Amino acid sequence: MIKIEGLQKSYGEIKAVDGIDLEVHDGEIFGLLGPNGAGKTTTISMISGVLKPDAGRVTIDDADIWLEPKKVKRSLGVVPQEIAVYEDLTARDNLSFWGSLHALRGKNLRGRIDDALGRVGLADRADSLVKTFSGGMKRRLNLCMGLLHRPKFLLLDEPTVGIDPQARLSILEIVREVAGAGTTVLYTTHYMEEAQELCDRIAIIDHGKILTIGTLDELTRQSGEGEVLKLIGSFDEMTATRFLSGVPGVKLLRVMEDTAMVSVRTDGPGLLAVLPSILESDLTIDDVSIQKPSLQSVFISLTGRELRD
Ligand SMILES: Nc1ncnc2c1ncn2[C@@H]1O[C@H](COP(=O)(O)OP(=O)(O)O)[C@@H](O)[C@H]1O
Numbered sequence: 001m002i003k004i005e006g007l008q009k010s011y012g013e014i015k016a017v018d019g020i021d022l023e024v025h026d027g028e029i030f031g032l033l034g035p036n037g038a039g040k041t042t043t044i045s046m047i048s049g050v051l052k053p054d055a056g057r058v059t060i061d062d063a064d065i066w067l068e069p070k071k072v073k074r075s076l077g078v079v080p081q082e083i084a085v086y087e088d089l090t091a092r093d094n095l096s097f098w099g100s101l102h103a104l105r106g107k108n109l110r111g112r113i114d115d116a117l118g119r120v121g122l123a124d125r126a127d128s129l130v131k132t133f134s135g136g137m138k139r140r141l142n143l144c145m146g147l148l149h150r151p152k153f154l155l156l157d158e159p160t161v162g163i164d165p166q167a168r169l170s171i172l173e174i175v176r177e178v179a180g181a182g183t184t185v186l187y188t189t190h191y192m193e194e195a196q197e198l199c200d201r202i203a204i205i206d207h208g209k210i211l212t213i214g215t216l217d218e219l220t221r222q223s224g225e226g227e228v229l230k231l232i233g234s235f236d237e238m239t240a241t242r243f244l245s246g247v248p249g250v251k252l253l254r255v256m257e258d259t260a261m262v263s264v265r266t267d268g269p270g271l272l273a274v275l276p277s278i279l280e281s282d283l284t285i286d287d288v289s290i291q292k293p294s295l296q297s298v299f300i301s302l303t304g305r306e307l308r309d
């Protein structure tokens, strides 16, 4: 288990991490979801022992990262947000170098390199120079380095930033497989969909604080948000706002010229009662889509802001 207690880190006036408590249980994929600047990387850096906290502590299987760094680092794989591979080396040479830093060598190291490259689907490109790789392949190699010493815990800091959707799916699939094989994963992202699809539990972080923790179900239920109705049409902001905020069982999320979004409260009369009164109103609605309860509505209800992709 990764246990974080009262963790704090400031940069001058900025409280990057402002008193975080969390537990990542063995076997789960735990998501740390928050917008840019929320404090995700600062948190990961303190868990991995790169950055010393101002206060609080991190223990991994009861060993303190600052008191027993060697022991902890053996069981920890870290995949940093910035890609840390050498462009002028081959994939295999990057991994050999990395492995030697972790005291791996010889046949053992070679076996692990083949194994890790296979897991991220790069076996056939092992001897190509990294500078010939696509962004997605570099990300996969970056991930590979975190897997090389077969850690029990894997920390992934925004591993899909800056790559195309196809490459992103392949990273998510690799993470699922790694977790399926018994590795505990802490995954940070600012993409709601990723947290939603991938993670067993999710913590939402903003301004260095954890706002809520739970499964997707728990989070959506907690906030009292049900389905989100997205109305496409042509709206006068004031009229639409006045009308929609008066519909019983509905929470207004936002109104723009061509879209309005409301969520159906779980403690109200429900979707089937709400929908007709909206459709039969004087609003000009061309199309309605219904989204399942999502982290989008949870984030809005917690912060009053949208978590944008
Ligand atoms: N080395 C640093 N010096 C000064 N401020 C920093 C430094 N690293 C991070 N910050 C600030 O701390 C806050 C949290 O940053 P970070 O942990 O990188 O967020 P995230 O990874 O969620 O985008 C931000 O306001 C950021 O500008």
Ligand SMILES: [Mg+2]
Residues within 6 Å of the ligand: 040, 041, 042, 081, 157, 158
């Ligand atoms: Mg970051």
